[in-house]
Amino acid sequence: MSAPILDARTLAAREWDLLVVGGGITGAGILLEAARRGLRALLVEQRDFAWGTSSRSSKLVHGGLRYLAEGQLRLTRESVREREALLREAPGLVEPQGFAFADHGAGWAQRLGFLAVLRVYDRLAGRREPHWESADGFAMLAPNVRREGLLGGVRYTDAKTDDARLVLRVLDEARSHGAAALNYVAVRGLVREGARVMGARLLDERSGQEHAVRARVVVNASGAWAGALAGALTGNGAGPRLRPLRGSHLILPSWRLPLAQAVSLRHPEDRRPVFAFPWEGATLVGTTDVDHGEGLHLEARITRAEFDYLMAALRAAFPQLSLHDEDVIATYAGVRPVIDGGSHGAPSKEKREHVVWSEPGLVSVTGGKLTTFRAIALDTLRHALPQLPGWRPDLAPQPVFAPVPLPVSRLLPAGVLRRLAGRYGASAQDLVDAAGEGELDPIPGTCTLWAELRWAARAEQVRALGDLLLRRTRLGILLPKGGAAHLERVRAICQPELGWSDDEWLAEQAAYMASWRECHGIPAASSSPEHRCLTR
Known part of the structure; x- marks a missing residue:
């Protein structure tokens, strides 16, 4: 069964070894480890678990092929x-x-270079698979891709996840080890004894x-907010300078952009990589x-310029599909906590490593990527040690999750049971x-x-309807008009x-x-960057 939900007053009466501020994947990982x-x-999050970057990522658990090509x-x-x-x-979650x-x-030189990078990528993973496909073979992998001038293609394997459910599963695993986590609890200041931080003032x-x-x-561990929070709490500018970068995405119905594989393509305007892949019964771009x-x-939220940019990439790659703005079910955008390299160059050139800094009683961490949350957590604990x-x-790294049995139900096929076990862990049978x-x-049109919905409302600290439809489940971005x-x-x-x-x-x-219309709908052609998305 799910751990009992405690309130801030009860938890504040206890003394803690570690108070983690931030309920995204980084904070959840630190809590667990x-x-x-x-x-x-104890972990506290001022909004909802995974409200920020950790429910708005590209949903990829990947080794960073681009980082390897850049020599990282x-x-x-x-x-x-x-x-x-x-x-x-x-399994069932990743x-x-x-x-x-x-x-x-x-060009042959670029093609050979890409294949060489993939061979190194394979060796790092301890696997070996073929990568080059002829034009006919590639067209079978991606039948809707533009055939004009197609010479063939490269294929490789990475991984995907439901990022918000990953955060919730990590939090559940942490609770099984005695941790506590509360959403909608904000830090209003630090408790100090002399120069040392000894706790915090929490607002429920x-x-x-x-x-x-x-x-x-x-x-x-507040991600893109870490620098601002550290400055507000300590009154100094210690720590690295952050460069918040926005990544925006589109969700299309799978019947309008059917894909068996993820397709990576180069944008016709600037040659940046853009991808589209099947996710949760829809297609994510x-x-x-x-x-x-x-x-x-x-x-x-996505701007109109970003929306048009992604649509232009799709129309160039899949001209025969005649995709229109109205084919988009939903949009979403997240802000990445990227360390400012100081070069003022293209955002995509900034490095994605994390950084940790500290003062007496306070350790701050930011940067990094979804995939490496366990490594980031362990590095943070080394600094706290x-x-x-x-x-x-x-x-030393330990398995993130304890093994869990598949739930038992005569009404559900094995694949659905596997999915439930991946997303809900030991709570899957109770669900x-x-x-x-x-x-x-x-639910029609989804997995x-x-x-x-019933389980989330009963046992997963839902405080707002957006918690239920945008993070506990993803119905808000998988169904037209937010479901x-x-x-x-x-x-x-649920009521x-x-x-x-x-x-x-x-x-x-x-x-x-x-909030859905403002932050997840199709932006108007005349939309201004200024907006007032509700924070819930």
Whole structure:
């Protein structure tokens, strides 16, 4: 069963070894690695778990082929190792994804260079697979790709995931080791004794009450917000300079852009790589890589220029499909916490390594990538180690997830049971058992079961309708208009579980739909970068 949900007041009465600030994949990973090594660890997130970058990534668990081509061998080796570990340990959540890269006349030298990089990529993963396909063979892998001038193509294998569910699964694993995690709890300041940080003042957004919590070490793992939070809390500019970069994406129905493989292509304007791949029964397209000039207190959204940029790439690669703006189901954008290299060059040239810095009682971490969250967590704990006398852990990598059995149900096929085990871990059987009549059926147009909504509302700290539809499930970006056509049944299942009154439900529904239109719809041709996306 899911761990009991505690409130900020109860948790503030305890003393903690580690207080982690930030409920994305980095914070979740740190919480898990600390708890499994015996630390009393608490995580707080001022919005919802995975609200920021960790539910808005490109959904890829990849070794970083581009990083290898740029000579970043250490980062690539680490990424490949972590990718392979997640493929082994999280079946049903992290799955292999084939990639196909069309060659429309790149030139033999570039082609041979790419194949050589792929051979190194294979060796790092301990695998070997063929990479070159003839024009006819490539057309079978990607039948809708432009045939004019097609000489063949390259294929290779990476992996994909549901990034928000990955965060939630890591948090559940941490709770199984005694950790605690709360969403909608913000840090309002630090508790100090002299120059040393001894905890933090927490504001429970639900009750409006403030509580002081003591901890031997506070870890600032707030991602793109880490630099600003560190400065606000400490009053100094310590730490690296961040360059927030926005990556925006499109979701199309699979019948409009059917793909068996992920297709990588070069944008016709600037030759940047763009990809499209099958994800959760739809087709995901991305990504842009631009400076995010807006305030981080606002929810990121795609601009019209980014939307047109991605659509231009699709129309050039798949001309026979005649794709239009109206074919896009939803959009989303996230802000990456990238370290500013100081060169003021193209955003895509910035390195993706993480960085950790500290002062007495406070450790901050930012940068890095989704794939390497375990390595980032362990590195952060190494920096915290000197500030935790008496703690002598083995910081060698351990499996991220304990093995879990498949849930049992005569009504569900093996593939669905595997998917549930991957996403919900030890809670998968409880989810199945809690299902009402007809709730083990998939929601039309998705791979999501109605029962997943009930379980999320019952056991996964849902505080807003957006939590339920954008992060616990992904219905808000997989269904037209954010799933509006299904909201009555969603209400029938979830309102009793959440304990919301009719007025509360209607207010949440109105807020969700307004936010969806602003932050996940198709931007108007005249849209301005300024906007007011709701933070929920």
